[in-house]
Amino acid sequence: MEKIIVTGALGQIGSELVGKLRSMYGEENVLATDIRKVSEQAGPFEILDVTDAQRMHDLAKDFNADTMIHMAALLSATAEKNPLFAWNLNMGGLMNALEVSRELNLQFFTPSSIGAFGPSTPKDNTPQDTLQRPTTMYGVNKVAGELLCDYYHTRFGLDTRGVRFPGLISYVTPPGGGTTDYAVDIYYKAITEGTYTSYIAEGTYMDMMYMPDALQAIIDLMEADGSKLIHRNAFNISAMSFEPSQIAAEIQKHIPHFTMNYDVDPMRQAIANSWPNAIDSSAAVKEWNFNAKFDLSSMTIDMLDKLMKKLNSKAIS
Secondary structure (H helix, E strand, O other): OEEEEEEOOOOOOHHHHHHHHHHHOOHHHEEEOOOOOOOOOOOOOEEEEOOHHHHHHHHHHHHOOOOHHHHHHHHHHHHHHHHHHHHHHHHHHHHHHHHHHHHOOOOEOOOOOOOHHOOOOEEEEOOOOOOOOOOOHHHHHHHHHHHHHHHHHHHHHHOOOOOEEEEEOOOOOOOOOOHHHHHHHHHHHHHOOOOOEEEEOOOOOEEEEEHHOOOOHHHHHHHHHHOOOOOOOOOOOOOOOHHHHHHHHHHHHOOOOOEEEOOOOOOHHHHHHHOEEEOOOOOHHHHEEEEEEEEOHHHHHHHHHHHHHOOOOOOOO
């Protein structure tokens, strides 16, 4: 990667990925794009609606990009509220990004998700290659996206790559519209209020990963030797699997009086129930040496430390 264009650059992943890419490849070599712009945005930035294929093509060509990292998408719970819009944005944007990458011969990355699995998928040690019958629009989008990326690789020789992200936890961006975002919000509430009400039921295990590991995984995969990649798109990756009471217990080691209650959201709980408890990341380990450094304990220490500084706050006692 030398000249990189990133779509969805102000999203949960993109907002941190752009900074990391610029620190590694040079600020002037990473073009951030999004449908909106924030006033404090630094570095090369352009407004881009990913459903506008011509605009996307022109920006990538004028920037002389050799890589596209396509992050623009509507997340799981938000997509369920407006499935038609989600389909048009997620799939229309992806098709445009693939076409632009084909036309300009760009290396291409887009993420899939554990949402690509469904209730009939094996719940534990979920294999890399397994039954995928998701019951959400987001999941349908992700499965279709995985297949499209495979198609563009086999049909046109496009260098497509991707991972199935678990829930991602970050102190930089606030929780958004994802089913796993309770695992972000709980840290904010632990610090600011000393209590949290979980919309996910006790005992519901989901795969998770700390954002620094997620960003490194993208870069490691994109820099990997393509001749060694068997799967290319939608590698299973995960760092940990836990349920709400376990993350609460970790927080209580540092904020002893923190309490957690439950008020289950039926829609997001149904989505969580359709996903695996824990997936098998061995294909990513074997093919490009995937390695996550943070577990629940070390992530909790870092999250609380960084958030207390960000919020200029001391923990509720």
